[in-house]
Amino acid sequence: MTNEQQNCSIIIYLFIVISSMKGQKMNDLVKINNQNVERKIFNNQPVITFKDIDKVHERPQDTASRNFRKNKKHFIENIDYFILKPEKYKNDEIRRFGINSPRGGYLFTESGYLMLVKSFYLMFNYFLD
Secondary structure (H helix, E strand, O other): OOHHHHHHHHHHHHHHHHHHOOOOOOOOEEEEOOEEEEOEEEOOEEEEOHHHHHHHOOOOOOHHHHHHHHHHHHOOEOOOEEEEOOOOOOHHHHHHOOOOOOOOEEEEOHHHHHHHHHHHHHHHHHHHO
């Protein structure tokens, strides 16, 4: 299996896992690409953090964050992602998602996750051509 095929398999598997998380409890661990990822639910939707995306796709820390900042104009807040701000949400809720920044952080929905990881592989394919 080539790297590209493996990466597509990871994306498809994670998409299926995120989709199946509806109605699940928090704190359930799921193993994806040999990485343990905690199920996260926010506003009754399964979500994922930058840290989890980098971990599952074996990317250097902050890769997902950097790609999001570059492509943020294509994402729709409260549809593709949520912003967690300490003043808006209890600090316990923010920590529950593994966000330790005093400024808060981002949570991605299914659509946001798919858009974000697409940016990983578009660049890869661009360099192959």
